[in-house]
Amino acid sequence: MSDKNEIVADGAVLVKVEGLSKKFCKDLKTSLWYGLKDLVSGVSGSTEDRLLRPKEFWAVKDISFELRRGECLGLIGHNGAGKSTLLKILNGLINPDAGKVTMKGRIGALIELGAGFNPILSGRENIYNNGAILGFSRKEIDSKLEAIIAFAELEDFIDMPVQHYSSGMKVRLGFAVAAQMEPDVLIIDEVLAVGDLGFILKCFKTIDTILPHTAVIFVSHSMPMISRICSQIVLMDRGESKFQGGDVGKAIDLYYNRFAINESSVVYTDSCIELNHSAVLAEKYEKNIAQLPWREKLEFLFEFNILAPIKDYEFFIIIIDKEQRPVARFKQNNFDLSPKSNSSVISFKASHNDLQLSKGVYSVNLAVRERMSKNPVYRINGILPFQITDKDETWEPFLLTSSFESISN
Numbered sequence: 001m002s003d004k005n006e007i008v009a010d011g012a013v014l015v016k017v018e019g020l021s022k023k024f025c026k027d028l029k030t031s032l033w034y035g036l037k038d039l040v041s042g043v044s045g046s047t048e049d050r051l052l053r054p055k056e057f058w059a060v061k062d063i064s065f066e067l068r069r070g071e072c073l074g075l076i077g078h079n080g081a082g083k084s085t086l087l088k089i090l091n092g093l094i095n096p097d098a099g100k101v102t103m104k105g106r107i108g109a110l111i112e113l114g115a116g117f118n119p120i121l122s123g124r125e126n127i128y129n130n131g132a133i134l135g136f137s138r139k140e141i142d143s144k145l146e147a148i149i150a151f152a153e154l155e156d157f158i159d160m161p162v163q164h165y166s167s168g169m170k171v172r173l174g175f176a177v178a179a180q181m182e183p184d185v186l187i188i189d190e191v192l193a194v195g196d197l198g199f200i201l202k203c204f205k206t207i208d209t210i211l212p213h214t215a216v217i218f219v220s221h222s223m224p225m226i227s228r229i230c231s232q233i234v235l236m237d238r239g240e241s242k243f244q245g246g247d248v249g250k251a252i253d254l255y256y257n258r259f260a261i262n263e264s265s266v267v268y269t270d271s272c273i274e275l276n277h278s279a280v281l282a283e284k285y286e287k288n289i290a291q292l293p294w295r296e297k298l299e300f301l302f303e304f305n306i307l308a309p310i311k312d313y314e315f316f317i318i319i320i321d322k323e324q325r326p327v328a329r330f331k332q333n334n335f336d337l338s339p340k341s342n343s344s345v346i347s348f349k350a351s352h353n354d355l356q357l358s359k360g361v362y363s364v365n366l367a368v369r370e371r372m373s374k375n376p377v378y379r380i381n382g383i384l385p386f387q388i389t390d391k392d393e394t395w396e397p398f399l400l401t402s403s404f405e406s407i408s409n
């Protein structure tokens with residue numbers, strides 16, 4: 001293999017994609033008919049390839065980008081946006097109808113779970129097969145074999161046919177082969193999602209290590225994973241690029257904007273208490289979502305109907321982000337909020353003064369439990385959507401105020 005450190009300095013373009021398009025047909029019969037017609041008339045490569053016939057659609061439309069050694073491109077978009085089709089064209093599995101792909105160097109790809117493996121061969125035999133496809137001699141594969149098996153942590157199962165591997169085991173083997181063969185271009189579809197946390201951490205560490213010498217293309221629906229390794233993004237929608245560039249925070253924001261806020265739902269109740277009304281107290285609302293500038297006071301108003309004798313309740317206000325990750329919780333009330341009179345309503349405000357959540361849309365899951373018994377009595381999810389606004393595009397969940405002080409001299 002060539003000296004990788006030498007290659008790093010050149011910052012060469014390893015992947016060049018120019019005006020790539022691929023159309024598919026929505027129905028098999030018509031697709032076969034078009035295939036036959038194309039074959040007979042020999043239209044392949046003609047300008048007609050750029051036109052859609054009835055029942056055809058663009059799975060990938062006019063995509064162009066360049067990727068250099070040391071760069072990681074994140075391909076994001078909703079289901080059916082065309083990401084996997086684009087990867088398959090890059091990997092030579094399908095031909096485009098228009099456009100050009102230029103790839104330099106050795107290409108490692110992890111595209112479909114188990115794809116590239118012969119199911120009846122053992123893990124060990126598949127490593128040799130894959131290595132040979134990547135252009136390695138038997139001797140070179142011999143020298144990497146132990147490292148691949150150790151990386152995949154499949155020592156005990158390496159002589160078992162791959163068809164009996166679990167999904168996670170297939171991904172371990174696939175990633176181990178793709179990464180340990182020191183590719184110049186590494187293509188990873190969302191297969192990492194089936195690995196366990198230990199393996200995912202190991203994959204990220206490996207990507208960090210090989211990235212200076214490699215151009216990586218990574219498809220995922222996990223924005224934390226995308227933001228962790230990608231330096232640029234192509235956001236696809238119905239085959240087309242809707243955003244392209246190095247502003248990862250902005251791309252992720254655009255991706256999330258495609259998804260509506262969850263409807264609220266009561267997920268548990270023991271019929272003692274029910275939420276009657278709730279609101280985010282804000283000066284500005286857009287499409288029913290409170291708009292709060294970063295560091296603004298976050299203030300909620302709650303009103304509950306009491307349906308059984310009043311008890312001392314604890315209220316847990318949990319803030320969740322668009323990925324449904326709980327990112328923060330208000331410390332629960334440490335005193336009884338029940339009315340002193342014999343009203344059957346509990347109402348209160350809860351606030352936080354210096355909100356340093358980063359830009360984005362959040363909502364609230366609310367849980368109520370009885371203080372003495374700690375028994376849950378009510379839980380409602382997805383209420384009180386609010387949007388933190390700020391000029392900084394930040395993906396991390398918190399943007400903390402900071403002070404810097406020079407200590408040089």
Ligand SMILES: Nc1ncnc2c1ncn2[C@@H]1O[C@H](COP(=O)(O)OP(=O)(O)OP(=O)(O)O)[C@@H](O)[C@H]1O
Pocket residue numbers: 024025026059077078079080081082083084085086
């Ligand atoms: N061989 C095929 N024949 C016909 N249509 C296809 C074929 N392969 C993919 N498609 C269609 O092309 C579109 C893009 O599919 P693709 O798998 O590239 O999307 P994706 O962005 O990877 O989606 P996901 O996030 O769900 O994996 C979809 O409408 C899909 O149904």
